[in-house]
Amino acid sequence: MHEIRIDDPADPRLDDYRDLTDTALRNRRDAEGGLYIAESLKVIERAVRAGHRPRSVLTQERWLDGIRGVVGDEPVTVYVCADAVVEAVAGFPVHRGALAAMHRPALPELASLLSSARTVLVLEDLVEHQNVGSAFRAAAALGADAVLVSDRCADPLYRRSVKVSTGTVFQVPWTRFGDWRELAPLLRREGIQLAALALREDATPLEAYAAARPDRVALAFGSEGPGLSAEALGAAEAIVTIPMAGGVDSLNVASTAAVALWALQHVRAPSGR
Numbered sequence: 001m002h003e004i005r006i007d008d009p010a011d012p013r014l015d016d017y018r019d020l021t022d023t024a025l026r027n028r029r030d031a032e033g034g035l036y037i038a039e040s041l042k043v044i045e046r047a048v049r050a051g052h053r054p055r056s057v058l059t060q061e062r063w064l065d066g067i068r069g070v071v072g073d074e075p076v077t078v079y080v081c082a083d084a085v086v087e088a089v090a091g092f093p094v095h096r097g098a099l100a101a102m103h104r105p106a107l108p109e110l111a112s113l114l115s116s117a118r119t120v121l122v123l124e125d126l127v128e129h130q131n132v133g134s135a136f137r138a139a140a141a142l143g144a145d146a147v148l149v150s151d152r153c154a155d156p157l158y159r160r161s162v163k164v165s166t167g168t169v170f171q172v173p174w175t176r177f178g179d180w181r182e183l184a185p186l187l188r189r190e191g192i193q194l195a196a197l198a199l200r201e202d203a204t205p206l207e208a209y210a211a212a213r214p215d216r217v218a219l220a221f222g223s224e225g226p227g228l229s230a231e232a233l234g235a236a237e238a239i240v241t242i243p244m245a246g247g248v249d250s251l252n253v254a255s256t257a258a259v260a261l262w263a264l265q266h267v268r269a270p271s272g273r
Helices: 012-017 023-035 040-050 061-071 082-088 110-114 129-143 159-166 179-191 206-211 228-234 253-266
Strands: 002-005 035-039 052-060 079-081 098-103 119-123 146-150 172-179 193-197 218-221 238-241
Touching: 002 040, 012 035, 012 082, 012 098, 012 179, 012 228, 035 040, 040 052, 040 061, 040 098, 052 061, 052 082, 061 079, 061 098, 079 228, 110 146, 110 172, 110 179, 119 129, 119 253, 129 146, 129 159, 129 253, 179 193, 193 253, 206 238, 206 253, 218 253
Parallel strands: 002 079, 052 079, 119 146, 119 218, 146 172, 193 218, 193 238
Antiparallel strands: 035 098, 052 098
């Protein structure tokens, strides 16, 4: 790795890391440059271990040994700056070791991703990066084989999504899908049942659905508030709900995903059925 010390926050070599609090600007740069930002030594290590390549790293002196351990002999430029310089560039205090500008890997083809998946998480139009990151964390922890995100869903590789997921977005294979006219027939051809999580009176309680779960299933979740679209509900072969208590109508979407995934893994039909 090649270490460069920079004292001027206006140095153009740091442009990949500039104004990371501006979501619209960040997304535009990522789309143009094919980059995403990994934040913290732990997350950078997970990204590198997953085969992602850093273009550069921005770090403070005290984290340099850790970065050396992660990057090793790779031909990566590491910018070493004082805390005040890093904060002035990024627009927020960086407390977790480092930022890395990572090359985005190519997304897998939808058909190839589904070919061997038994449990799939489908996220439709989630706009909050924290919810996307949390859903990926649940997927990694609770046994999902793949995650599908709609074209209008927030970016799983946006800095905040990656951070909230603690880097698990690198563990679970994922890709994007265009619309339900594309996805639903493909799921049916693969023998994967589409189950939509929704608040409907005719919905099957989660415990009952999980006890008789099909061998291969895709769980679909919609955004906070609107929930799943009419197209998603129309494509679903099952509508599933989590019964609530205490006057609460529903859980946060990421919490719902975690509960549903856990149930699919652990709820079993009573003996004799």
